[in-house]
Amino acid sequence: MNRKEFLSDCGKIGFAGVTLSLFPWLQSCSEKAKQEVQGEKARIGIIGTGSRGCFHIKHLVQMPNVEVVALCDNYRPHLEDAAQYYPQAKLYDDYRCLLEQRDVEGVIIATPLYLHASMTLDALSAGKRVFCEKSMGYTLDECLDVYNKRKETNGVLFIGQQRLFDPKYIKAMSMIHEGKIGEVVGVRNYWYRNNNWRRDVPSPELERHINWRLYSEYSRGLMTELACHQLQNGSWALGMLPEKVMGSGSLVHWNKVDERDVYDCVTAIFTYPNGVNMTFESIISNKHFGMGEQILGTNGTIDLVTGMYYSDEPAPKGSGMHQLVAQIESGVMSNSVFAGTSWAAESSPLAPGMPIMPNVKVVTGESTVGAEADGSKELLEAFIHATITGRQPEKVLEESYYATQFALLADKAMHQNQILTLDEKYKIPYQPLK
Template identity: 55%
Template sequence: METTEIGRRDFLKTVGALGSSGLLLTAFPWLQSFAADNQKALKGEKAKLAIIGTGSRGMYHINNLLNTRQAEIVALCDIYKPHLDQAAALCPKAKKYSDYREVLASPDVQGIIIACPLHEHAPIAIAGMKAGKHVFSEKSMARTLDQCKEMYDVYKQTGQVLYIGQQRLFDKKYIKALEMVHNGTIGEVVGLRNFWFRNNDWRRPVPEPSLERQINWRLYKEYSGGLMTELATHQLQIGTWALKSIPDYIMGSGDITFWKDGREVYDNVNVIYHYPNGVKMTFESIISNKKYGMDEQILGHKGTLELAKGKYFFEEVKPAPGIQQLINQIEHKVFDQVSFAGPSWVPETASEDNGEFIVDKVKTHDGSNTTGAAGDGSEELVASFCDSVITGKPIPVLVEEAYYSSVLALLGLKAMEERSIIEFPEEYKIPYLNHA
């Protein structure tokens, strides 16, 4: 996979070229970590970090950190030795641990990156902040609603930096797309659609039976919320980000229909989030068919954004060439003459407009320009965390965005499990934008 090589100044320049960087900093406060004001404080310094959880996601973060050159990885921690040894090969100077509490006791560690199974996120993050460490935790925020709230409360109480692995908040095409939403480019938002389709069983090979739940933790309710906490949490943040509000009620359905292999979590889900203004946001996921892939779509009365594809479409497209207009008129005339028990009927067909790219060009590591949606914000996210560890400055709104995406995922799961309509519980509401 090619990674985008964009520094803090280049990042703002790239996005700012599409609109006022001052406006972007106001609209997306987490970008302040890239601002030039921090450069003196950051010059020559590196964040001293520990990686807790060195499986596939932990290794991904290690590689991104090595690319940014803004971190010194001083400690590695994992209870599974093969993963620990794999990470140590990339970070030979880092101390190795099997107990995260020893990591938190180390004076050499400024910040921790948590890439463990979901049920461990909150306990380690809470202990880390109370120990005076800055914390980056993978999404979802926590396994339960109460853990999410406790994690948020400790963040507010301690004043420590807290990041959650919602890389879309640092993805150039998403940032520009949401600016287009907020400045009215696509008109009034009338619907949001999220879907994630894949075709694999999510199961990993197990060297011995005793490791089944440790390795395949995503398949068991004790450790995971399945598709909602592993996939939906990425996409559900679009609702809060776009509408600046939270749903008033949620409904959904989930089942195990194909992968009947002893797993406890659903292999297909459908959820509807109803907002006070009548707009609905949907999430759908099936993991036994990959035809339609994944995307987040924001529908406005003037246009549509396809965020994962990095494209936008307007409702009123450019006029077709003369011959095409003639063909369309003939086709409509034919259908207009056919009566279907009332007014004449014209087929409603999807637009064939190819759309435009939200971000036209992004420079890749080899210096070339690539069109469209390069990079996903992951490297910018860990670079920003390094900045925050060095400066000690939390990023406003970033935690609140991640909190609500996790809570919405868990409320959707609750609605499915209880087969009921769930009102958004008052006890899990936190101050954020216009619903303080």
């Protein structure tokens, strides 16, 4: 089931209104919104055509209402790779020149983290609609500057937090806000990989240019490149922002192999005003546990990554057949364990978990570029819609803003070995979804 079918189905069974009020940025994904921009094209420039930039290009080429008219990268091989998709596009090695191209309406920025804020500020100042990869900025101040600039220019700004557009996350958060898992009492996030996180470097002088993620001069490492995605889960589920943040980070393995200086092992705890903790843990020298994002409630647990619901209640009496009734009532499909060699009285097995919606697409988190069916394409489509209409969807930027701010704050807590709170000056007038 794709998002369109999901929303359509939600509408038919009567909670489309609730869903859209909880997730107002999805308005731009409706059929009505699509009709609004039918026949129109957004003229897009792409700044940064490396692995993530090309990942976006592969989605853009599938979108009929997009014309990529400009490409920019200061690393020629990446620029030439991208130009193969759009031979008519003008090529630049300086993004400021691209911003001067008048027919460019929107820009997609997929550059190293330390460049996000300056490029976004320049693009907004140039009157461009902007999609910038996460994280929003390299520092807390940069994020605030970018947020304020968007406000000042009344422009369009999207940050690449694709979970906001992933159907299984939307369904899960709807269920959580409806109270299906009871009171939320914990949030767990983890991301384990076992790879060096490196890109091939053709020449030693390009090491930092290409492997910028590994150097604190350009990136905050695991917190800004991975945690940022997952930290929005707590605010999303709890309807509040963390009160304090603590953490510990270290280099335990990969510094023995190369010269990197960002942590390859981190653990952070975010405590909310009601005492609930959200954790984030990442190690990139062991992948056994993979990627996980779990919302723990007094009645059960939702695993956001797998789209599964696990009830804390005893399994209902009767066979899996009877559980089918509940699934159909809820508009979901699940495997039901009931076939065997013969009828086993009432000793039905414990339910192994129930998918929260049909045909859940699960990504492993192993890819260092991006995964299909994780909301990235839908996020991009929403940005294209906003580029054409000039309308900024509600709350999507604020969700992204806080995801980055708390990732940065946790990184700071690790480096300072302190428990930190978000300074009042960084708080924007926004209440998380409730």
